[in-house]
Amino acid sequence: MTLALGCIADDYTGASDLANTLTRAGLRTVQTIGIPADDLALPEVDAVVVSLKSRSIEAGLAVSRSRAADKWLRGRGAGHVLFKICSTFDSTDAGNIGPVMDALRADCGEGAVLVTPAFPETGRTVYQGNLFVGAVPLNESPLKDHPLNPMHDSNLVRVLARQSRTQIGLVDLATVTRGAEAVRARLAELAAKGIGAAIIDAVFDRDLETIGLVAAEHLLSVGASGMGLGLARALVSTGKVKSAPPSSETGAAVGGPAACLAGSCSQATLQQIAVAERIMPVLHLDPEQIVAGAGEAQRALDWARPRLAEGPVLIASSATPEAVAAVQARHGRDAAGHAIEQAMADIAEGLVQAGVRRLVVAGGETSGAVVDRLRIPGFLVGVEIAAGVPVLRAVGSEAGDMLLALKSGNFGGAEFFTDALRLMR
Numbered sequence: 310m311t312l313a314l315g316c317i318a319d320d321y322t323g324a325s326d327l328a329n330t331l332t333r334a335g336l337r338t339v340q341t342i343g344i345p346a347d348d349l350a351l352p353e354v355d356a357v358v359v360s361l362k363s364r365s366i367e368a369g370l371a372v373s374r375s376r377a378a379d380k381w382l383r384g385r386g387a388g389h390v391l392f393k394i395c396s397t398f399d400s401t402d403a404g405n406i407g408p409v410m411d412a413l414r415a416d417c418g419e420g421a422v423l424v425t426p427a428f429p430e431t432g433r434t435v436y437q438g439n440l441f442v443g444a445v446p447l448n449e450s451p452l453k454d455h456p457l458n459p460m461h462d463s464n465l466v467r468v469l470a471r472q473s474r475t476q477i478g479l480v481d482l483a484t485v486t487r488g489a490e491a492v493r494a495r496l497a498e499l500a501a502k503g504i505g506a507a508i509i510d511a512v513f514d515r516d517l518e519t520i521g522l523v524a525a526e527h528l529l530s531v532g533a534s535g536m537g538l539g540l541a542r543a544l545v546s547t548g549k550v551k552s553a554p555p556s557s558e559t560g561a562a563v564g565g566p567a568a569c570l571a572g573s574c575s576q577a578t579l580q581q582i583a584v585a586e587r588i589m590p591v592l593h594l595d596p597e598q599i600v601a602g603a604g605e606a607q608r609a610l611d612w613a614r615p616r617l618a619e620g621p622v623l624i625a626s627s628a629t630p631e632a633v634a635a636v637q638a639r640h641g642r643d644a645a646g647h648a649i650e651q652a653m654a655d656i657a658e659g660l661v662q663a664g665v666r667r668l669v670v671a672g673g674e675t676s677g678a679v680v681d682r683l684r685i686p687g688f689l690v691g692v693e694i695a696a697g698v699p700v701l702r703a704v705g706s707e708a709g710d711m712l713l714a715l716k717s718g719n720f721g722g723a724e725f726f727t728d729a730l731r732l733m734r
């Protein structure tokens with residue numbers, strides 16, 4: 310098998326979002342958790358999305374893991390590798406988008422790398438290098454309050470320049486609108502000046518199609534699912550991949566108890582939890598108790614177990630920006646985040662031991678901690694619940710057949726939890 314497209318995702322929800330986009334654009338796709346073993350037998354696929362949990366770790370580690378993933382993908386024949394980042398460019402001045410991009414660029418010898426987090430389907434657009442989330446610039450969106458990487462600058466040329474060793478250029482919308490040839494010329498002009506990467510504007514899917522045509526001629530790109538869409542459509546339109554219809558099935562029903570876990574503190578997730586309160590029992594965890602020890606996870610499991618036979622339950626640590634800030638002030642941002650993620654992983658493990666085989670998780674880091682603890686090596690992509698969120702069928706899971714939904718904090722409508730459970734039978 311020779312891969313048409315290799316992808317390295319910096320978190321697990323982002324990986325399933327991308328795998329969903331590629332599948333719907335006609336690429337047969339699998340999502341692996343971590344770098345697969347060299348001898349992993351894969352089904353016939355066009356694309357592999359390697360999920361890393363590298364968005365919020367130390368930059369040097371993110372670089373070494375991403376380089377190893379890149380090596381694996383190129384070893385399987387991938388002629389192009391997409392480094393999948395968040396559509397809200399989640400990162401800090403210490404990284405990790407810039408350092409990983411620089412390292413992958415050096416490894417493959419790329420001239421100038423095209424970078425865009427645009428994903429119009431979910432309201433992420435880029436104009437003059439500025440990222441908009443819906444109608445507002447990134448720095449005015451709820452991302453300004455993200456617990457791990459608050460985003461305070463919407464100008465991505467500046468943001469990436471602070472993280473990267475190379476100069477960052479811009480390919481503006483006027484150029485993109487003129488078509489692939491104009492983008493090629495602009496990119497060549499930037500590369501000739503020694504500029505190693507360029508933020509490229511995109512407002513509509515047609516812009517991403519133009520970008521995808523040019524990016525696919527190169528070795529490396531950086532972007533969110535919109536870049537994946539552009540690349541996938543380019544691979545199909547140029548005949549490099551024969552389009553496969555996405556399955557409308559998630560396979561056989563797994564049945565049994567279902568549960569939801571929420572660690573995202575995004576505005577979207579807070580609203581989804583409020584709506585779920587009307588439909589299912591919801592337990593709000595106490596972050597102070599979590600940081601104090603393992604008792605809170607045990608309390609959650611004692612609460613959930615007797616309820617599982619009656620229907621789905623939801624356990625959430627999610628809190629408002631003010632409450633998150635208070636916890637972080639007392640315990641530190643990373644220590645609080647890590648303790649809560651590990652508590653979520655403890656709870657997920659206990660729920661699976663109690664028979665749960667259908668699990669919805671809200672939050673990227675949270676999903677990473679949960680999936681790692683459940684030791685799930687990979688996923689097949691099923692039906693789409695909401696833009697960017699598919700039903701996933703675990704493959705090679707020790708717990709046997711399981712369905713999961715890994716929801717990016719920001720994605721999904723108000724009724725996301727019930728929408729997901731309706732499709733996870």
Ligand SMILES: Nc1ncnc2c1ncn2[C@@H]1O[C@H](COP(=O)(O)OP(=O)(O)O)[C@@H](O)[C@H]1O
Binds near residue numbers: 596636650
């Ligand atoms: N009540 C809380 N106080 C402080 N941090 C929290 C709280 N609840 C969750 N967190 C942490 O916030 C982070 C949320 O990140 P993540 O799960 O990636 O969500 P998102 O998808 O919205 O980015 C995690 O590290 C999580 O452990």
Ligand SMILES: O=C(O)[C@@H](O)C(=O)COP(=O)(O)O
Binds near residue numbers: 320324395396672697
């Ligand atoms: O691109 C996106 O917005 C998502 O795919 C994504 O990466 C989400 O990250 P989290 O919000 O941390 O789940």
